[in-house]
Structures are given as structure tokens and as C-alpha cells.
Amino acid sequence: MAAADLIPVNIVTGFLGSGKTTLLRRLLASPELANTAVLVNELGEVGLDHLLLRHVDETTVVLPSGCVCCALRDDLSAAVRDLYGKREQGTIPKFDRLAIETTGLADPAPIIFTLMADPVLRHHFRVGHVVTTVDAVNGATHLTQHPESVKQVAVADRVVLTKTDLTGREHAEALRAACRRINPAAPIFEAAVDPIGPEQLFIGDPADPSGTRQDAWRWLGVAPGTPPPETAAGQVSPHDRDVYAFSVTVDRALDWTAFGIWLTMLLNAHGDDILRVKGILHVVGVPTPVVVHGVQHLVHPPVHLDGWPTADRGTRLVFIVRKLPRQVIERSLAAFNRLATVGERVA
Ligand SMILES: [Zn+2]
Known part of the structure; x- marks a missing residue:
């Protein structure tokens, strides 16, 4: 439906x-x-x-x-x-x-x-x-x-x-x-x-x-860097410092099946610590962006948007994680990128 x-x-x-x-x-x-x-x-x-x-x-x-x-x-x-x-x-x-x-x-x-x-x-x-x-x-x-x-x-x-x-x-x-x-x-x-x-x-x-x-599009605006755990004096704490957000980009079109396998494996392994993932994807053979959106081990059905807002058609994924070094996700994505070589570069 x-x-x-x-x-x-x-x-x-x-x-x-x-x-x-x-x-x-x-x-x-x-x-x-x-x-x-x-x-x-x-x-x-x-x-x-x-x-x-x-x-x-x-x-x-x-x-x-x-x-x-x-x-x-x-x-x-x-x-x-x-x-x-x-x-x-x-x-x-x-x-x-x-x-x-x-x-x-x-x-x-x-x-x-x-x-x-x-x-x-x-x-x-x-x-x-x-x-x-x-x-x-x-x-x-x-x-x-x-x-x-x-x-x-x-x-x-x-x-x-x-x-x-x-x-x-x-x-x-x-x-x-x-x-x-x-x-x-x-x-x-x-x-x-x-x-x-x-x-x-x-x-x-x-x-x-x-x-x-x-x-x-708002998610696209999330800065790629890991925000340093800066909070106002007195607000610093074990809990709110554990959780932070960052984004990663992929500069070529993704193979949908390979990406699905990668995301499934990533969430299987680390879903406890990935509170949220949202991505705007450039998929091979799909002219418009595909939005994926997950909470922990769960991924919502993908949504197709009408078009890209800017000339930049790169894939961007935003993660909100708890106590998970961003390098874990970056390394995994890099390995996936080396394997999924079907896509043509878009940027
Ligand atoms: Zn779960």
C-alpha cells in the first residue's frame, strides 16, 4: 500500500x-x-x-x-x-x-x-x-x-x-x-x-x-564534522555527551541492493548505538533522490522525492549515535564503496 x-x-x-x-x-x-x-x-x-x-x-x-x-x-x-x-x-x-x-x-x-x-x-x-x-x-x-x-x-x-x-x-x-x-x-x-x-x-x-x-533537505544541512561535546558550563554530563551527530557523503551513485545490504549489516552490528540514521541517496538509475530513515535496528520504507534541490546530487547520510566512534561507520562505508564500484561519479 x-x-x-x-x-x-x-x-x-x-x-x-x-x-x-x-x-x-x-x-x-x-x-x-x-x-x-x-x-x-x-x-x-x-x-x-x-x-x-x-x-x-x-x-x-x-x-x-x-x-x-x-x-x-x-x-x-x-x-x-x-x-x-x-x-x-x-x-x-x-x-x-x-x-x-x-x-x-x-x-x-x-x-x-x-x-x-x-x-x-x-x-x-x-x-x-x-x-x-x-x-x-x-x-x-x-x-x-x-x-x-x-x-x-x-x-x-x-x-x-x-x-x-x-x-x-x-x-x-x-x-x-x-x-x-x-x-x-x-x-x-x-x-x-x-x-x-x-x-x-x-x-x-x-x-x-x-x-x-x-x-x-534540512538533514542535508547537518555539518559533516563531529561536533565537539561543547555545552554551556554546568550542563556537561555523561549522558548528553554520549550522543552526537555527524554526516558522511558518498560522491557516486549507489547500487541500491548493495547499499541495502550494507545498511542492514551496519544496523545489525551497531543498531543499539545508532539512535537515528537519515540519508538522501543518489541511486543508480533513479533520477530523483531516495530518502532512507532508520531508528536503531529499524529502517522505514524508502521515500522518493520529486527532485534534487541543488546541483549537488551526492549521497549524504546523517547519523545520531551513542558512544559509537564515527570512524567505525566511515571505515565500513569506505569498505562498501570499494566493493560497490558500479556507480558513476556524480561530483
Ligand atoms: Zn533493536
């Missing part, structure tokens, strides 16, 4: 007390999201009163593969299947989007895995933007003390800083810098001052036909 026919799922995550429910309530008030079904883990203190709200009890996680990021969440699978079943029976409105609010300590990776790997769900749903809230009052502390918080930022497509009106400007900017270092590709918004409607946060991911596909 084409991506356009699948129901997009937006995941709203963020540490305890970071304002997930407030953000979701604000978003759901927009007419564009009137037809959005909502799943929440906790019925929060703010009290969402959405027409299509459902509650999911977080239950035991099953680990079919033995790795945490690829755990199928039975609770989530059952709740989403139930929603879909009622939608098909007509007992609830025919929702055209699903939003999932996670618990504060949730790792978004198993949620993404469940939506993409569950044999039923993957035929009806696709993963849209992951939105992560970070509150300015406690966010810096969470990033230094809780790896869950760092991971929520690393996996985000959009970061929303909340409560910046309660702290000094300097504090808010330091937090923004910390988030940007963990995830340089995700746009960062401030809930107190920026427009944060559906258009900014939910609509227009690369698989969304109505989207501008700006996101793919």
Missing part, C-alpha cells in the same frame, strides 16, 4: 512534567487535527477531553529479538488495533491521524518498532513526526541525569522547549544548544513564543504527500 494511504501516527514524547499533554491539547484544538485519534498512557492532570481519546495501560513488553529497541509493545498494538477495528466498523469516526502520548520515561524506539513491525498495524499506519517536549526548568537536569531524556531528543523530528517563560533567556539558550548538539537536524520551537500548530509539528513529513519535504 502506498504511504499516502496509510494513517500517519505522531508520537508526542518528553520527560515527566515537560508539558506533553498541554502541547497535545493545544494542537488538538486546531481544525486540521479535528479528525485525530489520541492514545495516552496516563490520564494526565491537564485532562484531555478529546472526542477520540483512548487510554492504553502500559503492560509487559515482549522481547522477541532480545533487544530492547525492537521490543513489540503488546499493549500498544492491542490499543491501536482496537481503534482501527472500531474505525472500520463505524463505531467511532473515521480518524485520519493518530497521536500517541507516551509516558515520561518511555523509550520511543519500541513504539516506533511496534507501529512498523506489527503484522496488522504496518498495513494501516505509518510513523509520522516524533515530537519531543523538553522543559526549560528541569530539562537540562534531565538531559544530564537520564539517558531516556537524551534518547527522546535524539529520536525527535521536532523539539518543543516548554516553560522558557519561567527561566532566564540564557538558560533557555543553553538548553536549546544542548538539544541541537544531540539532534542538529530537528527544528527546535519554543512553546511560549513560536507558532507551534499542526503545520509546524505534525504535517508534512517526507512520506506525507501534502508535505513540502523540507525535512529531507
Whole structure:
């Protein structure tokens, strides 16, 4: 089934007390999201009163593969299947989007895995933007003390800083810098001052036909170098220094099959430490760019874009990794390049 026919799922995550429910309530008030079904883990203190709200009890996680990021969440699978079943029976409105609010300590990776790997769900749903809230009052502390918080930022497509009106400007900017270092590709918004409607946060991911596909190009802008672990004084920590981003380029067209094998092997070996990979690929025989996008051991179905934005048609891959030297990936890619000599040079 084409991506356009699948129901997009937006995941709203963020540490305890970071304002997930407030953000979701604000978003759901927009007419564009009137037809959005909502799943929440906790019925929060703010009290969402959405027409299509459902509650999911977080239950035991099953680990079919033995790795945490690829755990199928039975609770989530059952709740989403139930929603879909009622939608098909007509007992609830025919929702055209699903939003999932996670618990504060949730790792978004198993949620993404469940939506993409569950044999039923993957035929009806696709993963849209992951939105992560970070509150300015406690966010810096969470990033230094809780790896869950760092991971929520690393996996985000959009970061929303909340409560910046309660702290000094300097504090808010330091937090923004910390988030940007963990995830340089995700746009960062401030809930107190920026427009944060559906258009900014939910609509227009690369698989969304109505989207501008700006996101793919934003990833191209990520600097190739490893950013030094610089954070504002006092923010330096074991956890937020572990995670960093870098990009690698390939100056010739790729053989799709060989690339697929390489990426699969790389993620098999290092998926625990590759929190995120996104690539814009020049593939042999394909005139337009192909976008690949993975979270840990999982790769989303590739998306074809309409065209290249500039004359530069080189392949670029951006990685967000945890404790993995970039040389490991560069060496692997260099070996792959020597083997895959079918492509003609493009730059
Ligand atoms: Zn895994």
C-alpha cells in the first residue's frame, strides 16, 4: 500500500512534567487535527477531553529479538488495533491521524518498532513526526541525569522547549544548544513564543504527500564534522555527551541492493548505538533522490522525492549515535564503496 494511504501516527514524547499533554491539547484544538485519534498512557492532570481519546495501560513488553529497541509493545498494538477495528466498523469516526502520548520515561524506539513491525498495524499506519517536549526548568537536569531524556531528543523530528517563560533567556539558550548538539537536524520551537500548530509539528513529513519535504533537505544541512561535546558550563554530563551527530557523503551513485545490504549489516552490528540514521541517496538509475530513515535496528520504507534541490546530487547520510566512534561507520562505508564500484561519479 502506498504511504499516502496509510494513517500517519505522531508520537508526542518528553520527560515527566515537560508539558506533553498541554502541547497535545493545544494542537488538538486546531481544525486540521479535528479528525485525530489520541492514545495516552496516563490520564494526565491537564485532562484531555478529546472526542477520540483512548487510554492504553502500559503492560509487559515482549522481547522477541532480545533487544530492547525492537521490543513489540503488546499493549500498544492491542490499543491501536482496537481503534482501527472500531474505525472500520463505524463505531467511532473515521480518524485520519493518530497521536500517541507516551509516558515520561518511555523509550520511543519500541513504539516506533511496534507501529512498523506489527503484522496488522504496518498495513494501516505509518510513523509520522516524533515530537519531543523538553522543559526549560528541569530539562537540562534531565538531559544530564537520564539517558531516556537524551534518547527522546535524539529520536525527535521536532523539539518543543516548554516553560522558557519561567527561566532566564540564557538558560533557555543553553538548553536549546544542548538539544541541537544531540539532534542538529530537528527544528527546535519554543512553546511560549513560536507558532507551534499542526503545520509546524505534525504535517508534512517526507512520506506525507501534502508535505513540502523540507525535512529531507534540512538533514542535508547537518555539518559533516563531529561536533565537539561543547555545552554551556554546568550542563556537561555523561549522558548528553554520549550522543552526537555527524554526516558522511558518498560522491557516486549507489547500487541500491548493495547499499541495502550494507545498511542492514551496519544496523545489525551497531543498531543499539545508532539512535537515528537519515540519508538522501543518489541511486543508480533513479533520477530523483531516495530518502532512507532508520531508528536503531529499524529502517522505514524508502521515500522518493520529486527532485534534487541543488546541483549537488551526492549521497549524504546523517547519523545520531551513542558512544559509537564515527570512524567505525566511515571505515565500513569506505569498505562498501570499494566493493560497490558500479556507480558513476556524480561530483
Ligand atoms: Zn533493536
